[in-house]
Amino acid sequence: MQILFVLAVLCYMLSSAGYFAYLIIQRDVLQQIGFIMLAVGMACQSVLLLWAFADTGHMPVNNLHETLALVAWALVGAYLALHARLRVKVLGVYVAPLAAFVMFVASQFPKDHLQPQNLLKGFWLVVHIITIFLGYAGFALACGVGTLYLIQEHGIKRKSRGFFFSRLPSLDLLDSTGYACVVIGFTMLTIGLVTGMVYGKNVWGRFWGWDPKEVWSAITWIFYAALLHERLTVGWRGRRAAIMAIVGFGVLLFTFLGVNFLLKGHHGQFTRW
Amino acid sequence: MDNIILIGLNHKTASVDIRECLAFNADESRDALCELRGLAAIDEAMLFSTCNRVELLLTAKDTEQGIFEAKTFLARFKNIDLNAFESALYLHQGDAAVRHIFRVAASLDSMMVGEPQILGQVKAAYRSATEQKTSGVILNRLLHRTFFVAKRIRSETGIGDHAVSISYAAIELGRKIFGDLTGKKVLLIGAGEMAELAVEHLIRHKSREIYVANRTFQRGVELAKKYQGSAIRFEEINDFLSQVDIVISSTGAQGFVIEKAQVKGVMRSRRNRPIFFIDIAVPRDIDPKTNSLNNVYVYDIDDLKDIVDENIEDRQREAVKAERIIDEAIIQFGQWMDSLNVVPTIKALRAKINGVAKSEIQRTLQQMEHLKPEDQKAIERMTHALVNKILHDPTHYLKSNGCQGDRANFLDVTRKLFKLDE
Numbered sequence: 001m002q003i004l005f006v007l008a009v010l011c012y013m014l015s016s017a018g019y020f021a022y023l024i025i026q027r028d029v030l031q032q033i034g035f036i037m038l039a040v041g042m043a044c045q046s047v048l049l050l051w052a053f054a055d056t057g058h059m060p061v062n063n064l065h066e067t068l069a070l071v072a073w074a075l076v077g078a079y080l081a082l083h084a085r086l087r088v089k090v091l092g093v094y095v096a097p098l099a100a101f102v103m104f105v106a107s108q109f110p111k112d113h114l115q116p117q118n119l120l121k122g123f124w125l126v127v128h129i130i131t132i133f134l135g136y137a138g139f140a141l142a143c144g145v146g147t148l149y150l151i152q153e154h155g156i157k158r159k160s161r162g163f164f165f166s167r168l169p170s171l172d173l174l175d176s177t178g179y180a181c182v183v184i185g186f187t188m189l190t191i192g193l194v195t196g197m198v199y200g201k202n203v204w205g206r207f208w209g210w211d212p213k214e215v216w217s218a219i220t221w222i223f224y225a226a227l228l229h230e231r232l233t234v235g236w237r238g239r240r241a242a243i244m245a246i247v248g249f250g251v252l253l254f255t256f257l258g259v260n261f262l263l264k265g266h267h268g269q270f271t272r273w
Numbered sequence: 274m275d276n277i278i279l280i281g282l283n284h285k286t287a288s289v290d291i292r293e294c295l296a297f298n299a300d301e302s303r304d305a306l307c308e309l310r311g312l313a314a315i316d317e318a319m320l321f322s323t324c325n326r327v328e329l330l331l332t333a334k335d336t337e338q339g340i341f342e343a344k345t346f347l348a349r350f351k352n353i354d355l356n357a358f359e360s361a362l363y364l365h366q367g368d369a370a371v372r373h374i375f376r377v378a379a380s381l382d383s384m385m386v387g388e389p390q391i392l393g394q395v396k397a398a399y400r401s402a403t404e405q406k407t408s409g410v411i412l413n414r415l416l417h418r419t420f421f422v423a424k425r426i427r428s429e430t431g432i433g434d435h436a437v438s439i440s441y442a443a444i445e446l447g448r449k450i451f452g453d454l455t456g457k458k459v460l461l462i463g464a465g466e467m468a469e470l471a472v473e474h475l476i477r478h479k480s481r482e483i484y485v486a487n488r489t490f491q492r493g494v495e496l497a498k499k500y501q502g503s504a505i506r507f508e509e510i511n512d513f514l515s516q517v518d519i520v521i522s523s524t525g526a527q528g529f530v531i532e533k534a535q536v537k538g539v540m541r542s543r544r545n546r547p548i549f550f551i552d553i554a555v556p557r558d559i560d561p562k563t564n565s566l567n568n569v570y571v572y573d574i575d576d577l578k579d580i581v582d583e584n585i586e587d588r589q590r591e592a593v594k595a596e597r598i599i600d601e602a603i604i605q606f607g608q609w610m611d612s613l614n615v616v617p618t619i620k621a622l623r624a625k626i627n628g629v630a631k632s633e634i635q636r637t638l639q640q641m642e643h644l645k646p647e648d649q650k651a652i653e654r655m656t657h658a659l660v661n662k663i664l665h666d667p668t669h670y671l672k673s674n675g676c677q678g679d680r681a682n683f684l685d686v687t688r689k690l691f692k693l694d695e
Binding site: 152156157159161165166169170171172173234235236237238239240 | 446450453545572
C-alpha cells in the first residue's frame with residue numbers, strides 16, 4: 001500500500017512539472033500530461049482510501065498523515081470536477097504543486113493509527129468528513145483563482161503586460177470560476193456543518209457545544225456567506241471578490257489547523273502524530 | 274539547384290507607381306502563365322502578384338537565357354520599357370531563390386512581418402500555376418515545402434501572435450477582460466476613423482448592440498445605420514453607461530467627455546460589471562483617473578500604441594527563430610534537388626539492385642553447399658550479368674536525351690519506383 005502513496009506523490013510531482021512547463025512554453029500537450037498525471041495520482045489515492053475504509057471501517061482521518069492525504073485527495077478531486085465545466089487550465093500550476101506539497105508533508109508524519117476511535121463511525125460522519133473536505137478544497141481553489149485574477153487584473157490596470165498577460169485567461173473567466181468555487185465550497189461546507197451537528201446530537205446529545213472548532217467553523221461559514229451575499233446583492237465582483245476569497249482561505253486554514261494546534265477542543269485526533 | 278530562378282520586385286525595391294504598372298490580376302496571371310509555358314528557355318513557372326510584390330519563380334536549364342526571356346516577357350506583357358523597372362528587380366538563384374520564396378510565404382518579407390494573408394496568396398498563385406500546367410516536379414516539390422515551412426513557422430514561432438494595429442490591440446485587450454465579446458454592448462462616442470475600425474472589428478466578434486452618440490445627432494444616425502445600431506443623444510450618454518460594456522470614444526472635444534465621478538456613479542447600478550473604455554481621442558475624452566476605479570479599465574491611444582510597438586518587437590524577435598527553420602528547410606530541399614541529378618540516381622539504383630542480388634546469391638548458395646567453387650562463381654557471374662542487362666536500358670534512357678528535357682521528372686519517378694530515398 002505504501003507503494004500507492006509514493007506513486008500518488010510522484011504523479012503529483014510530474015503533474016506539477018507538466019503544468020509549469022505548460023505555463024512557460026504554452027504547449028497544450030504538456031497541460032494534458034499534467035491533467036492525466038493528476039487523475040492517475042487521484043486514482044491511486046482513491047484506492048488507498050477505499051482500502052483503509054474497508055480495512056478499518058472508518059474514514060482515515062486518525063492522524064495528521066491521513067488527514068493531509070485526504071486534503072490533497074479532495075483538492076485534486078475538486079479541481080478535476082471543476083475542469084469538466086470551467087476550463088482554467090493554468091490553475092493546474094496551483095493545484096498540482098499544492099497537492100504534491102501537502103502529500104510530501106503528510107509523508108513526513110508517522111502513519112500508524114493512534115488508538116482508532118469508535119467515534120469515527122457512522123453514516124453522518126462519513127458524509128460530514130467528505131463534504132467538509134470537498135468544501136475546503138473548493139475554497140482552496142477559489143483562493144488560487146483569486147490570486148490568478150489579481151495578477152491578471154494588475155497587469156491590465158497597470159498597462160504593463162508581462163509574462164502572465166497572454167498566459168492567463170480572461171478576467172471574466174477567472175471571476176466566474178472563482179465564484180463557482182466559492183459556491184461549491186459554501187454548499188459543501190453547509191452540508192458538512194449540518195451533518196456534523198446531526199452527528200454531534202447523536203453522540204453527545206446536542207447540536208452545538210461552543211467548542212472552538214465549532215465556533216471557528218461558524219465564523220468561516222459566516223465569512224463566505226457574507227461574500228456570496230454581497231456578490232448577489234451589490235455585485236461584489238472582480239478584484240474585491242478575489243481578495244476576499246484569499247482572506248477567506250486564511251480564515252479557513254486557521255479553522256482547519258490553527259484551532260487544533262492553538263485552541264484545542266474536539267477534532268483533535270485529526271492532527272496528531 | 275542553380276536552375277531555380279526568382280525574379281521580382283517588392284515594396285522595398287520598387288515604388289508604388291512601378292508596382293501598380295506591373296501588377297497582374299487573376300485573369301492576366303492566367304494569360305501570362307499560358308504565354309510563359311510557350312517560352313522555350315523556361316521549364317516551369319509560377320507568377321505571384323500582390324499589391325506589394327510581383328515575382329516570377331522559374332526553373333530553366335540555361336539560366337542566362339531563362340532570366341533574359343523572363344525579363345523581356347514582363348516588359349512585353351505589361352507593355353513597359355524594361356529599362357523603366359529593371360533597376361528595381363532583384364534576382365535570386367538556387368539557394369537564394371528557395372530562401373526567398375520560403376521567407377515570402379512565411380511573411381518574413383512582408384511590409385508587416387507576420388501578417389497572415391500572404392500564405393493564402395502564395396497558395397492561390399501556385400494553384401493557378403498547376404491549373405495552367407506550368408509547374409513541374411521541382412516547383413511542385415518546392416511549393417509544398419514552402420507551405421509546410423510557412424505553417425511550421427506559424428505554429429512554432431510567435432510571429433503571428435498579438436495585434437499590430439491599434440484597433441486590433443484594443444479588441445485583444447477586450448478579450449482579456451470579457452473573455453468573449455459575443456453579445457457585448459458597445460457605445461461609440463464621436464466618429465473618428467480609428468474608432469470606426471475598432472467597431473468593425475467588434476462587429477466581426479459578434480458584439481450585439483451598438484449605440485452611437487454624436488454631437489450632431491444627424492451624423493450619429495448615419496453612423497448607427499451603417500452598423501445597424503441605434504443613435505442616442507449626447508446627453509443620454511450617462512444613462513447608457515450603466516448598460517454598455519465597451520465604450521469607444523473619439524470626439525474632438527477639448528475637455529473630458531466622461532469624468533471619473535460620473536463613472537463611479539454608474540458602477541453601482543451596473544452591479545460592478547466591468548466596463549472597458551477605449552479612448553482614441555486627442556485630447557483625451559475620458560478622465561485617465563477613471564482607470565483607478567474597480568472593474569473599470571481605461572486605455573488611451575498611447576497605451577494602445579505601446580502595446581502595438583511591443584508586439585512588433587516581439588514579432589521581430591520571433592522572426593529570428595523563423596530564419597533558423599528556413600535554414601534547415603533549405604538544406605533539406607537542397608538534398609532532394611541533389612538527388613535529382615543523374616549520376617547519384619543511377620548509382621543508387623545500381624546499389625539497390627546489386628544489394629538485392631547479393632543477398633539472394635548468399636541465401637541460395639547457403640542451401641547448396643554441394644556446389645563446387647567454380648559452380649558458385651558461375652552463378653555469381655550470371656547474376657551480375659542479369660543485373661547489368663536489366664539496368665542497361667533504364668540507365669541509358671536516364672543518361673540520354675530520351676527524357677526530352679523532363680529529366681527531373683523521370684529521375685523523381687525512378688527514385689519513387691525503386692524507393693531509393695529510404
